[in-house]
Amino acid sequence: MIIIINKESITDNEIEQVTLRLKNLGFNSHVSNGQSRIVIGAIGENKKDAQKALEALPYVEKIVPISKPFKLVSREFKSHDTKVAIEDLTIGENTFSIMAGPCAVENKNSLKEVAKGIKQAGGKILRGGVFKPRTSPYSFQGLGEEGLKILYEAAKENELKIVTEVMDPRQIDLVSKYANILQIGARNMQNYELLKEVGNSNKPVVLKRGMSSTVEEWLMAAEYILVRDNYQVILCERGIRTFETSTRNTLDLAAVSLVKELTHLPVIVDPSHGTGKWKLVSPMSKAALAAGADGVMVEVHQSPEEACSDGLQSLTIENFTKLTQNLQALAPHFNKRMVTN
């Protein structure tokens, strides 16, 4: 059971009284403090009694009995699709979005070249890592703030929005100054302190599925963000780790169709990390559209063979342009609309 409380109309003392009352009714409860709302998750048996006892209280906005372990993200809580708005741009509902760019921001000139190509192909959102989670401490770790500035300049020149990864709660303020969307990478999907902090921010969040996370764990990670009152979450399937090594990961498109049933949040697919092979990016992007995804995130590089990381899975600007055209033609057959220029 989820109890949504208007934060302005309740005192700390009253919150304590609510949880005490829940305890007396046999419920364990957990209070999550968002910006404008407080969410109390309560677990116990006599839901009807509890609902009756609480719904008359003036500060209680809504009480929703939910059977699933994830609550605010579920379709039981909210049946219609969530739209995430980034200024004039909409992600989710009946749109199909493309986020594109290099794995890592490497230097100003090459990023500008990619950004220009993306814009010309009709792209609206530029991706590029400046804080890179690398397996080896001896690998390129990203350009940090310098990279953010490059990203900002390249995006501004080409009227693109920016999505980029945060790896540490202490990076959120800095990254938020430049980016429109914060990305939580697969390795940090269960970095709960980081989830809480992006939940406290007012930025849209792309939440990648952990490489060995179940669908339920993924939705529970999203719940950590929503419970802090940030409902602008975009889920991103990027392949799971299995025994199969002929692809970098195993892209789980059935999970996309399943998650679209379970949650009202938009779901996108990253076929670049999902397969690790640029030749599979185009068929898997189309398959993602067919599976019901709300968009794709793809790696594009002006010269893939020279990329600092992940060159093998990057599209050239030319191939990206073709893919965008294909997707735009196909989208209406799946009740989606792709906004390009």
Next chain:
Amino acid sequence: MIIIINKESITDNEIEQVTLRLKNLGFNSHVSNGQSRIVIGAIGENKKDAQKALEALPYVEKIVPISKPFKLVSREFKSHDTKVAIEDLTIGENTFSIMAGPCAVENKNSLKEVAKGIKQAGGKILRGGVFKPRTSPYSFQGLGEEGLKILYEAAKENELKIVTEVMDPRQIDLVSKYANILQIGARNMQNYELLKEVGNSNKPVVLKRGMSSTVEEWLMAAEYILVRDNYQVILCERGIRTFETSTRNTLDLAAVSLVKELTHLPVIVDPSHGTGKWKLVSPMSKAALAAGADGVMVEVHQSPEEACSDGLQSLTIENFTKLTQNLQALAPHFNKRMVTN
């Protein structure tokens, strides 16, 4: 290196001479005896010398140097798509095929009802198990020959072709009397004696991917069949076993796109076993088409809630009809054509 030999023009003695000659050239070789051709797989260093030494021999049809561990199934061996012909029906190339029917043949009336529904929806191939590989010895094991007769009658009445599973080399002759296509199930993908025997038969074969088989192992299993001179093999992706339990298996659609690059054989997808949830069958069938598959195999039951096995993943006739219509409309956008009535 693969040496293809015309069987009629060579004696056993001459074969021995060829392998001896290969040995002297530093090659390990393996002779596979097909119906009309003999294939010698030879592994060694000086391919050019060996090719020169052998290609002049009168009984040598063709010598193909192939770098991959799988040879006859590879695009290096044969670049254009293989078409599998079942009388007037074609599987592969630019067609999209649907194989449909219940998991198990249960009784005559219900199968006839399903078969009629499949025909009316435009289906051409009826599936249904009569020898069932069941986890428990206490579960329904299939109707055996009685089931074959029911299958035959229902198919004939509705002008459908038949695909059904064989689990034991000793069943092949019997099943071949009734079925148009022999199916090798996931659990038997590496049952090499069975593969050899279906290779010796002259029936088309659907070869399901093992639930923990890599793409390479799957293609090597197909190689066992082709090397016996049976080239009519249809690969079937049906989901792999991973940590994820929210779907029955993890449907690996990227493997489909990848395999279409590696082999000339047709590849179909089984979204029923691949997901275990009927609601996901339709989006995954469309995603399979988008991924480049040559068809789907789906479970259809006249009354899924009463099915002996796998009811949760079976479509009703009504939903199957809708799916067929959807796929027929979508196919041309993926350069495929679906033959219905």
Next chain:
Amino acid sequence: MIIIINKESITDNEIEQVTLRLKNLGFNSHVSNGQSRIVIGAIGENKKDAQKALEALPYVEKIVPISKPFKLVSREFKSHDTKVAIEDLTIGENTFSIMAGPCAVENKNSLKEVAKGIKQAGGKILRGGVFKPRTSPYSFQGLGEEGLKILYEAAKENELKIVTEVMDPRQIDLVSKYANILQIGARNMQNYELLKEVGNSNKPVVLKRGMSSTVEEWLMAAEYILVRDNYQVILCERGIRTFETSTRNTLDLAAVSLVKELTHLPVIVDPSHGTGKWKLVSPMSKAALAAGADGVMVEVHQSPEEACSDGLQSLTIENFTKLTQNLQALAPHFNKRMVTN
């Protein structure tokens, strides 16, 4: 519920009456025909009524209500450890057995050398494949009957018992003439026709766990053999397939401890296939003993670097001798006794 029936005292007609009676009591039942006993597995609600109705019948030996999906293999059915006897040799209970030998039988001289080494180290059981399940049709497929004869001669000279793999129901009679124990390999763990036939034989069976089989599926595969009245089954853990590639498979020793709780059958471990690295065979053999295993199956080769297959995971005779000594010293600390010369 399991109903055990004395085969001699019942007619086919009476069996039909029993199943009819079960049907009327609301039970689905499945009859398995063993050599001297018939086992009826019955699934339904009113177990007490059914038990009362049936236990008075003269041919009914025993009725056991069992909650688990596996019945005859479970400790609920038989609480004390099963001993498998091979002439004078015992496997299971408080013994620790070692089965050793090359992956494949290659030729007489080298096998005799290995067999002699094994005997001198105190080994009692010789392993060696003559029918080999190989991923590639171009790899060495085993020596077949010739290999069986070599195996027999080498074993006889050194007073060893023989365990070797069968891959096809049609090989069972032949192999049974030479071998003391039939092995079902990991790839055939769910080859149910093969399981039924070794169930019909009167030979002890080593049943390897499938590379992606759950503990429950493994025990159900054993149930297929027991239900045919062959109770001499030895389970063998040989590693499962996971994402980890630094070892060939992931040896699941916790499954060994768990299975020892669930079943009365002996359980051994194959650390050679389980790890794919000979250096890990010794520590994993000791860990298997500590985990409660009843023995190990290890690959030994007189000259591992020249082996036809799996040389990297084979012990030299010298290292095998050391391992045997170590295990013999350690066994008593784990309430096990190792019979050597």
Next chain:
Amino acid sequence: MIIIINKESITDNEIEQVTLRLKNLGFNSHVSNGQSRIVIGAIGENKKDAQKALEALPYVEKIVPISKPFKLVSREFKSHDTKVAIEDLTIGENTFSIMAGPCAVENKNSLKEVAKGIKQAGGKILRGGVFKPRTSPYSFQGLGEEGLKILYEAAKENELKIVTEVMDPRQIDLVSKYANILQIGARNMQNYELLKEVGNSNKPVVLKRGMSSTVEEWLMAAEYILVRDNYQVILCERGIRTFETSTRNTLDLAAVSLVKELTHLPVIVDPSHGTGKWKLVSPMSKAALAAGADGVMVEVHQSPEEACSDGLQSLTIENFTKLTQNLQALAPHFNKRMVTN
């Protein structure tokens, strides 16, 4: 190639010159700044030339060519076992250590009861979580600083050392005031910012293997800590995620034996999380000892059925005492010595 530099004897300007020189020699290099040493990882071809050019420089302590992707953690870098010292206590080399306690610190009285039991059984190190990474935001998240104080008091009264988890770089200073060892949990194994910060601390670190991390990724994560000049790292195998659900995770003991060959760092095993079943904790602890582990971390609770989390995998104090006695008796047979009172 690894270049170790004495930090005090070099200026920033000189470091730049070194990397420039490496660049001219064709090397990509990465500088990691530790407390007293600087480590430059350099990747390129002509190692001999580079070594000659650099080893004469006064501030260069050591140059080590290492073939593996992990450097400082490898046995190539340091062949003898690392001992981690916590005051009078040693972990690693020929010792076998036990870390024990509840999953989460719940309240003062129960923790004191457990701590007393652990001390009486001969335990030396108390574990207990105060910052808990929980799948659900509605689950108990740990007592935070209050828990640290309870942990400190219970440990002090019983002369135990403390190990507890940090989940966020911002918690390190606080936790370091109370704990002797910082634990990085499985979910944070690739939280690289956190790894860098515990690398900058002067506390010993237990680094749990990620639930889908390969052995190589695990060692690379440890490298992140060593490269910052913190060599006191204890690796902890806690089970990996596979398809098998009969145990909570699949405990990978072969990885323990393998890692002991690859690295000089101590390796311990967590059979509680590794299996999720308290009955398997004892056999798996013994198997860990047999596999070459340097210790175990086990969950102990005064009343497992009442635990806030993970009760099913917790030992009672009584069973823990038995296990300690068993391990103490067995340790010498594996060249280990267990220090108890």
